[in-house]
Amino acid sequence: MSTDLLYTEVEEDLRAAVRRVLRDRCEVSSVLARCESDEPYDLALWRTLAGELGVAALAVPEELGGGGAGVRELAVVAEELGRSVAPVPFLGTVLATAALTAAGAAEPIAEIGAGTLVTTLAVGLATRPSARIEPAVRVDGATLTGTATAVVDLEVADRVLVPATGPDGTGLYLVDTAVTGVSRTPVTPLDLTRRFGTLELTGAQARLVAADAEPVLRRALLTAAGVLAAEQVGLAQHSLDSTVEYVRTRYQFGRQIGSFQAVKHRLADLWSGVSTARATSRNAADSLSDADAEAELAVALAQAYCSDLAVLAVEESLQLHGGIGMTWEHPIHLYLGRAKSAQLTFGTAEHHRARIAELVDLPSA
Amino acid sequence: MTDAAELRSAVREFLAAHDPGGDRLEFLRARFDAGLAWVNYPVGLGGRDAPRELQTVVDAEFAAAGAPDNAPSRNGIGLGMAAPTILRFGTDEQRARYLRPLWTGEEIWCQLFSEPGAGSDLAALATRAVRDGDDWIVEGQKVWTSFAHKAKWAILVARSDPDAPKHKGLSYFVCDMTDPNVEVRPLRQITGEAEFNEVFLNGVRIPDSQRLGEIGQGWQVAMGTLMNERVAIGGGNTGRESGMIGVVARKWRDDPEVRTPGAHDRLLRLWVEAEATRLTGQRLRQQLAVGTPGPEGSAVKLAFSRLNQEISGFELELLGEQGLSYGDWTQRRPETVDFTGRDPGYRYLRAKGNSIEGGTSEVLRNVIAERVLGLPPEIRTDKDVPWKELPR
Ligand SMILES: Cc1cc2nc3c(=O)[nH]c(=O)nc-3n(C[C@H](O)[C@H](O)[C@H](O)COP(=O)(O)OP(=O)(O)OC[C@H]3O[C@@H](n4cnc5c(N)ncnc54)[C@H](O)[C@@H]3O)c2cc1C
Numbered sequence: 001m002s003t004d005l006l007y008t009e010v011e012e013d014l015r016a017a018v019r020r021v022l023r024d025r026c027e028v029s030s031v032l033a034r035c036e037s038d039e040p041y042d043l044a045l046w047r048t049l050a051g052e053l054g055v056a057a058l059a060v061p062e063e064l065g066g067g068g069a070g071v072r073e074l075a076v077v078a079e080e081l082g083r084s085v086a087p088v089p090f091l092g093t094v095l096a097t098a099a100l101t102a103a104g105a106a107e108p109i110a111e112i113g114a115g116t117l118v119t120t121l122a123v124g125l126a127t128r129p130s131a132r133i134e135p136a137v138r139v140d141g142a143t144l145t146g147t148a149t150a151v152v153d154l155e156v157a158d159r160v161l162v163p164a165t166g167p168d169g170t171g172l173y174l175v176d177t178a179v180t181g182v183s184r185t186p187v188t189p190l191d192l193t194r195r196f197g198t199l200e201l202t203g204a205q206a207r208l209v210a211a212d213a214e215p216v217l218r219r220a221l222l223t224a225a226g227v228l229a230a231e232q233v234g235l236a237q238h239s240l241d242s243t244v245e246y247v248r249t250r251y252q253f254g255r256q257i258g259s260f261q262a263v264k265h266r267l268a269d270l271w272s273g274v275s276t277a278r279a280t281s282r283n284a285a286d287s288l289s290d291a292d293a294e295a296e297l298a299v300a301l302a303q304a305y306c307s308d309l310a311v312l313a314v315e316e317s318l319q320l321h322g323g324i325g326m327t328w329e330h331p332i333h334l335y336l337g338r339a340k341s342a343q344l345t346f347g348t349a350e351h352h353r354a355r356i357a358e359l360v361d362l363p364s365a
Numbered sequence: 366m367t368d369a370a371e372l373r374s375a376v377r378e379f380l381a382a383h384d385p386g387g388d389r390l391e392f393l394r395a396r397f398d399a400g401l402a403w404v405n406y407p408v409g410l411g412g413r414d415a416p417r418e419l420q421t422v423v424d425a426e427f428a429a430a431g432a433p434d435n436a437p438s439r440n441g442i443g444l445g446m447a448a449p450t451i452l453r454f455g456t457d458e459q460r461a462r463y464l465r466p467l468w469t470g471e472e473i474w475c476q477l478f479s480e481p482g483a484g485s486d487l488a489a490l491a492t493r494a495v496r497d498g499d500d501w502i503v504e505g506q507k508v509w510t511s512f513a514h515k516a517k518w519a520i521l522v523a524r525s526d527p528d529a530p531k532h533k534g535l536s537y538f539v540c541d542m543t544d545p546n547v548e549v550r551p552l553r554q555i556t557g558e559a560e561f562n563e564v565f566l567n568g569v570r571i572p573d574s575q576r577l578g579e580i581g582q583g584w585q586v587a588m589g590t591l592m593n594e595r596v597a598i599g600g601g602n603t604g605r606e607s608g609m610i611g612v613v614a615r616k617w618r619d620d621p622e623v624r625t626p627g628a629h630d631r632l633l634r635l636w637v638e639a640e641a642t643r644l645t646g647q648r649l650r651q652q653l654a655v656g657t658p659g660p661e662g663s664a665v666k667l668a669f670s671r672l673n674q675e676i677s678g679f680e681l682e683l684l685g686e687q688g689l690s691y692g693d694w695t696q697r698r699p700e701t702v703d704f705t706g707r708d709p710g711y712r713y714l715r716a717k718g719n720s721i722e723g724g725t726s727e728v729l730r731n732v733i734a735e736r737v738l739g740l741p742p743e744i745r746t747d748k749d750v751p752w753k754e755l756p757r
Pocket of ligand 1: 475476477478479481483484485486508509510511512561718721722723724725726727728731743
């Protein structure tokens with residue numbers, strides 16, 4: 001039987017619930033205001049999404065204390081968060097929960113699921129799922145020393161999962177960010193709605209979560225890259241929808257600008273692109289949910305398609321909005337920052353194509 | 366409701382009673398009568414009112430048993446367009462008469478829509494149908510008619526009321542292509558072969574019992590047909606690397622000589638697009654299984670056309686000197702539509718038709734923009750004007 005690329009009723013219910021919360025609590029204008037404030041993330045919103053709707057540990061199996069759904073459902077949540085560029089520590093949570101699930105570590109998951117403790121993973125945001133990870137953090141007994149860059153959601157993280165190398169190889173450790181020996185330096189991000197920073201550890205107390213970090217990190221990055229594709233689809237869909245709305249209401253030359261064929265055809269092409277992106281993203285989510293052997297290819301394909309498409313969608317949106325799109329008040333730039341950053345997150349489309357070449361045996365010259 | 370397990374056992378029962386190695390036509394007719402032809406069709410018409418996606422279960426079982434198929438590529442217009450139209454708009458007699466030999470391939474169908482003066486603007490067509498007692502007399506010229514030279518029947522749109530605005534004065538008929546007043550002339554195309562034709566209707570007499578839908582309802586019936594056409598061209602249920610991308614991927618693997626860094630990048634981009642488009646088609650078919658064809662089919666057709674053209678052009682570039690030659694320019698009358706067969710030069714040339722046949726890419730973009738996105742329709746100067754007063 002082929003992959004199920006549609007949405008189930010359960011998924012649609014989940015979508016509706018998330019959308020309702022975001023509509024009430026995450027208006028784009030408020031996101032813009034928040035980005036300029038001292039608290040760029042909305043942790044109260046996050047606690048609602050995590051605690052009441054269970055989106056944080058949704059894809060964690062029940063026996064580990066999670067929601068027992070799958071990556072398919074998680075991807076639907078990602079679509080909605082992408083639509084509203086919600087400033088919540090979602091991606092770090094996806095990375096952390098996928099890592100903990102792969103490690104079979106139940107205990108730290110409970111607080112993530114409740115939304116009380118934000119946890120992230122100290123792997124650089126631009127890392128490809130197939131990359132070999134050589135951490136710049138060393139383990140010495142029960143303490144860690146070293147640096148990790150581009151750690152997503154770092155400023156709001158209560159705990160960080162850190163890959164660190166010692167005499168026994170690379171393991172995965174849990175570090176409380178409140179302990180001594182932990183310092184965090186935020187980086188000014190291109191994407192105002194998703195933050196990251198540099199984590200510096202100097203003899204910080206840590207607890208071993210997985211003795212062999214390699215398969216755990218691989219699974220975490222693969223899952224997060226697949227979920228990111230869904231976020232990109234949601235973002236692209238929003239760009240398309242809002243642009244269609246705009247060209248119907250904006251008049252020039254005595255006509256709606258959406259009645260000009262040059263405009264219509266661009267939006268028709270964009271709609272086709274979004275439909276295609278959605279198919280690849282659903283395929284990746286389905287494949288990750290089943291943890292099948294094709295998951296890596298499915299994710300590479302989805303990333304190779306969706307990351308560029310999301311950027312195109314926002315760029316088209318900006319162009320068709322004309323001057324208003326270039327202003328700070330109009331939220332398009334939030335979407336552009338998110339889309340362009342997401343294009344570099346977990347590898348560019350070109351990186352993913354190179355991985356596909358390996359997986360399907362199409363060697364380079 | 367029928368499920369996959371029930372269908373599997375029905376096929377096995379059928380195979381136990383009918384030798385797949387026996388007479389091909391007898392086997393196919395029996396398969397139709399057993400309701401195992403197209404499972405989503407009604408009982409008594411080759412199906413069993415089952416969900417459309419279960420067809421793959423049936424096809425797989427028959428293929429595994431080495432049973433003959435109904436050579437779908439020989440009768441694409443019949444299966445893809447005529448059949449759903451007859452099912453939806455036909456009378457009980459018409460369904461009973463046409464559907465079985467259509468499905469078995471005993472009767473091939475063609476589509477008499479386009480005219481020299483009416484392609485994208487199909488509703489402008491001028492072929493006249495004048496009522497004469499129980500018959501209609503049809504006079505006019507059609508063009509680009511694929512496989513008219515093989516067809517027993519045609520679906521035909523003609524103007525039954527020139528005084529009405531152009532969309533309102535059309536009627537839809539089934540035309541007997543063996544009628545002596547139907548003249549089919551080969552129209553050679555850029556590939557050298559004559560896959561399509563000019564068709565002259567010189568006062569063809571068509572009984573009113575061969576009309577599909579109401580008088581004046583021809584446009585709505587034709588729209589139903591064209592929706593199905595786009596889905597049909599957009600792609601069948603295929604596996605990874607089927608179609609043109611499979612052809613070049615195999616070439617790449619088998620022949621290291623053709624590999625260059627620039628070509629590698631292009632190949633991978635095309636591979637990604639092809640796989641993404643295939644999944645889009647698969648998603649569309651899953652949607653269709655729970656509903657009816659909508660304008661989404663247009664998107665897949667649009668992507669398929671562009672890709673098929675790019676990949677077949679890319680293939681020639683990969684081939685270098687070999688790409689300079691062409692298989693065979695002799696005019697022939699093909700049996701089937703063949704996008705990936707024959708030689709690379711042929712594939713390149715034939716692919717050019719993909720963005721024209723079944724609605725041009727420009728027209729499909731209009732369809733998506735208007736019907737899916739709800740953007741304003743094209744400004745019309747021909748609305749509510751009697752057809753006979755329109756500029757031509
Ligand atoms: C291989 C092949 C097989 C075919 N088989 C059949 C068949 O079996 N039966 C049949 O009836 N027909 C058949 N056709 C005909 C086909 O449906 C028409 O060619 C098609 O609808 C385009 O019409 P046209 O050729 O008159 O081009 P035109 O309509 O004259 O178009 C010329 C150009 O103008 C553009 N254009 C036209 N209108 C618009 C608009 N409103 N907005 C923007 N651009 C526009 C078109 O996109 C195109 O680029 C076949 C065609 C091909 C190539």
